[in-house]
Amino acid sequence: xxxxxxxxxxxxxxxxxxxxxxxxxxxxxxxxxxxxxxxxxxxxxxxxxxxxxxxxxxxxxxxxxxxxxxxxxxxxxxxxxxxxxxxxxxxxxxxxxxxxxxxxxxxxxxxxxxxxxxxxxxxxxxxxxxxxxxxxxxxxxxxxxxxxxxxxxxxxxxxxxxxxxxxxxxxxxxxxxxxxxxxxxxxxxxxxxxxxxxxxxxxx
Numbered sequence: 001x002x003x004x005x006x007x008x009x010x011x012x013x014x015x016x017x018x019x020x021x022x023x024x025x026x027x028x029x030x031x032x033x034x035x036x037x038x039x040x041x042x043x044x045x046x047x048x049x050x051x052x053x054x055x056x057x058x059x060x061x062x063x064x065x066x067x068x069x070x071x072x073x074x075x076x077x078x079x080x081x082x083x084x085x086x087x088x089x090x091x092x093x094x095x096x097x098x099x100x101x102x103x104x105x106x107x108x109x110x111x112x113x114x115x116x117x118x119x120x121x122x123x124x125x126x127x128x129x130x131x132x133x134x135x136x137x138x139x140x141x142x143x144x145x146x147x148x149x150x151x152x153x154x155x156x157x158x159x160x161x162x163x164x165x166x167x168x169x170x171x172x173x174x175x176x177x178x179x180x181x182x183x184x185x186x187x188x189x190x191x192x193x194x195x196x197x198x199x200x201x202x203x204x
Contacts, residue, residue: 009056011084012078013044018087021057022118028096028111061095064088079132083125090118152155 009017020039027031037053048056063151097114 007046007048007052010106011080014060015080015083015087016040017053017057018084019122021091021120022094023122025094025115027095057091060088061092064092112171
C-alpha cells in the first residue's frame with residue numbers, strides 16, 4: 001500500500017506558521033502547540049499534524065541557523081523572505097529565552113513584555129501586508145482602466161479612419177462617374193456634328 005503524499009509548506013504557509021508561533025508562544029506552554037496546529041490547518045486548508053507542525057518549525061530554525069540568508073532567497077518575493085527572516089529571528093530568540101529561563105518573577109515579566117512586543121510586530125506586519133495588497137489591487141484596477149481607455153480610443157480612431165476612407169472612395173467614385181458623363185456628352189456632341197456634316201454633304 002502506497003504511503004500518503006507528504007504535505008509540503010509553501011513560503012506563505014511558513015509565514016502563517018511562524019506568525020502563529022510568535023502569537024501563541026508554545027515554548028512557554030507546550031499545550032499551545034495544539035492551538036498553533038489548529039490555526040495553521042484552518043488557515044492553509046491542509047491537514048498538517050501536530051507533529052508535522054512542531055518538526056517543521058524546528059526544521060526552519062535549523063536551516064536558518066545553518067544557511068541564513070542564502071536559503072531564504074531560494075524562493076518567494078523580496079518582501080516575503082525579508083518577513084520570514086524577521087520571524088525566524090524572533091522565534092529563535094523566543095525559543096532560546098524560554099529554554100534558558102527560570103520561573104522567577106523577573107523572567108515572567110520579561111516574557112509578557114516580549115509577547116506584547118511580538119503581538120504588536122505581528123499586527124503591524126499584517127496591517128502592512130494588507131495595505132500592500134490593497135495598493136497593488138488599486139494599481140491593477142487603474143492599469144486595467146487605462147488599458148480600456150486606450151483600447152476604446154484606438155477603436156474610435158479606427159472608426160474615424162474607416163469613415164474618412166469611405167468618404168474618400170465615394171468622392172473618387174462620384175468624380176469618375178462625372179468624368180464618364182462628360183465623355184459621353186462630348187461623344188454625343190461629336191456624333192451630332194458628324195451627322196449634320198453628312199447631311200450637308202449629301203444635300204443636293
